[in-house]
Amino acid sequence: MAAAAAAFAAAVSLPSSSSISSPSPSLHKTCLLYPRGVAKAAVGRGGGVAPLRAQVTTEAPAKVEKVSKKQDEGLVTNKFKPKEPFIGRCLLNTKITGDDAPGETWHMVFSTDGQVPYREGQSIGVIPDGVDKNGKPHKLRLYSIASSALGDFGDSKTVSLCVKRLVYTNEQGEIVKGVCSNFLCDLKPGADVKITGPVGKEMLMPKDPNATVIMLATGTGIAPFRAFLWKMFFEKHEDYKFNGLAWLFLGVPTSSSLLYKEEFEKMEEKAPDNFRLDFAVSREQTNAKGEKMYIQTRMAEYAEELWELLKKDNTFVYMCGLKGMEKGIDDIMVSLAAKDGIDWATYKKELKKGEQWNVEVY
Numbered sequence: 001m002a003a004a005a006a007a008f009a010a011a012v013s014l015p016s017s018s019s020i021s022s023p024s025p026s027l028h029k030t031c032l033l034y035p036r037g038v039a040k041a042a043v044g045r046g047g048g049v050a051p052l053r054a055q056v057t058t059e060a061p062a063k064v065e066k067v068s069k070k071q072d073e074g075l076v077t078n079k080f081k082p083k084e085p086f087i088g089r090c091l092l093n094t095k096i097t098g099d100d101a102p103g104e105t106w107h108m109v110f111s112t113d114g115q116v117p118y119r120e121g122q123s124i125g126v127i128p129d130g131v132d133k134n135g136k137p138h139k140l141r142l143y144s145i146a147s148s149a150l151g152d153f154g155d156s157k158t159v160s161l162c163v164k165r166l167v168y169t170n171e172q173g174e175i176v177k178g179v180c181s182n183f184l185c186d187l188k189p190g191a192d193v194k195i196t197g198p199v200g201k202e203m204l205m206p207k208d209p210n211a212t213v214i215m216l217a218t219g220t221g222i223a224p225f226r227a228f229l230w231k232m233f234f235e236k237h238e239d240y241k242f243n244g245l246a247w248l249f250l251g252v253p254t255s256s257s258l259l260y261k262e263e264f265e266k267m268e269e270k271a272p273d274n275f276r277l278d279f280a281v282s283r284e285q286t287n288a289k290g291e292k293m294y295i296q297t298r299m300a301e302y303a304e305e306l307w308e309l310l311k312k313d314n315t316f317v318y319m320c321g322l323k324g325m326e327k328g329i330d331d332i333m334v335s336l337a338a339k340d341g342i343d344w345a346t347y348k349k350e351l352k353k354g355e356q357w358n359v360e361v362y
C-alpha cells in the first residue's frame with residue numbers, strides 16, 4: 001500500500017501550503033517533492049496569455065451505435081443501505097486548497113476492500129458519527145466520488161471524495177459548522193467511516209471512447225470529472241482507450257482554490273490532442289467587459305465552437321456543482337441556439353433524452 005500511496009501522491013495536486021493527514025511520513029515527503037513547474041503557467045489562463053490548445057476536429061464523426069450508459073450489466077446501486085453501511089477506513093486526508101482560499105476543500109481516500117463496486121460518476125453516502133439535536137443518528141449526506149473505479153491506488157479497493165468544509169454564519173450571527181462535511185474534513189487516517197451506496201446514474205461516463213465530453217464544474221463539482229479524467233488519461237484498460245476530446249471548464253473563486261490543477265495539467269501535457277482545460281477564477285479574472293469570470297463567462301469565449309460540438313451526436317455535456325451555474329449556462333445556450341433558429345428548451349430536452357446533457361447540481 002505504501003508504494004501505491006506514493007503513486008497517488010505523485011499524481012494528486014497539492015498547493016504548497018497543503019495540510020496532509022497521512023499515515024506515512026514518506027508520503028508527505030513525496031507530495032512535497034512533486035514537480036510543480038508546469039503548473040505556474042496556467043494560473044493566468046484566460047487572463048491574456050494564449051495557452052497551447054488541442055485542435056478540435058469539426059469533421060462529422062463516424063456514426064457509432066449509441067449504447068446507454070445506464071444499461072450497464074455490472075452497474076451496482078444501493079448495495080449498502082443506512083441500516084447496514086459499509087465501514088471503511090480513512091487512509092489519507094489532504095487539504096487541497098491554499099491557506100488563503102475562501103474555504104477549505106479536502107481530498108480523502110477510504111478503504112473499501114473492493115466491497116463498494118462503484119463506477120466513475122456515481123456518488124456514495126456518508127453517515128457522520130454522532131447524533132442530531134433529537135438524539136437520533138445523523139442522516140447520510142451524498143458525495144460525488146472523486147476517484148475512478150480503480151481508485152487512487154489502482155487496486156479497486158479505495159474510494160476518494162473531494163469535500164468542501166461548510167461553515168456559515170446564521171441569522172443570529174452564530175458560526176455554524178456543517179455536520180458531515182466537518183466530520184469528513186476532520187477525519188484522521190485510521191478512523192472508521194460509514195459508507196452507503198453507491199448511487200446515481202446521471203453522471204455515468206459515455207461508453208463511446210471517441211466521444212466529445214464537455215465537463216462543466218464549479219468547486220467540488222469537479223469530483224466526478226476527476227474520476228472520468230483519471231480513467232481517460234492516467235489508466236490503461238483493455239476495453240477502453242479514450243481517443244475523443246475531453247474539455248474541462250472549472251470555476252473556482254481564487255487561484256488558490258483551483259482543485260487538482262497539477263493533475264489536469266499533467267493530463268494536458270500527456271494528451272494535448274485529446275484534452276482541453278479552461279479555468280474561470282471568479283474573484284481574480286474578468287472578461288473584456290469587466291464582468292466576473294464565472295464558468296459560463298469562460299464558456300462564452302468559445303460559444304460558436306461549443307455550439308458546433310453540441311450538434312454532433314457523440315458530444316456529451318456534464319454539469320456538476322453549484323445550482324446557480326445551470327441557469328448561467330442555459331442563458332448562453334439560449335442565445336447560441338437562437339442564432340440557428342433553434343429553441344434551446346426543446347433542443348435540451350432532446351439532448352437529455354439521448355443522455356447528452358447531464359446535470360447534477362446542488
Ligand SMILES: Cc1cc2nc3c(=O)[nH]c(=O)nc-3n(C[C@H](O)[C@H](O)[C@H](O)COP(=O)(O)OP(=O)(O)OC[C@H]3O[C@@H](n4cnc5c(N)ncnc54)[C@H](O)[C@@H]3O)c2cc1C
Binds near residue numbers: 123178180221
Ligand atoms: C448528489 C450530491 C453530490 C454531492 N457531492 C458533494 C461533493 O462531492 N462534495 C461536497 O463537498 N459536497 C457534495 N454534496 C453536498 C453534501 O451532500 C452536503 O450537503 C454538504 O457537505 C453539506 O453537508 P453538511 O452535513 O456539512 O451540512 P449540514 O449540517 O447538512 O448543513 C447544511 C444546511 O445548512 C444550511 N446552510 C448552508 N449554508 C448556509 C448559509 N450560507 N446560510 C444559511 N444556512 C446555510 C442549509 O440549511 C443546509 O441545508 C453533494 C450533494 C449531492 C446531493
Ligand SMILES: NC(=O)c1ccc[n+]([C@@H]2O[C@H](COP(=O)([O-])OP(=O)(O)OC[C@H]3O[C@@H](n4cnc5c(N)ncnc54)[C@H](OP(=O)(O)O)[C@@H]3O)[C@@H](O)[C@H]2O)c1
Binds near residue numbers: 144252294360
Ligand atoms: N453531484 C452534486 O450535486 C454535487 C457534487 C459536488 C458538489 N456539489 C455542490 O457544488 C457546490 C460547490 O461549491 P463549492 O463551495 O465547492 O464551490 P466554490 O469553491 O465556492 O466555487 C464555486 C465557484 O462558482 C462560482 N459561482 C457562484 N455563483 C455562480 C453562478 N450563479 N454561476 C456560475 N458560477 C457561480 C463562485 O464564484 P463566487 O463565489 O466568486 O461568486 C466560485 O467561483 C456545493 O454546493 C456542493 O454541495 C454538488
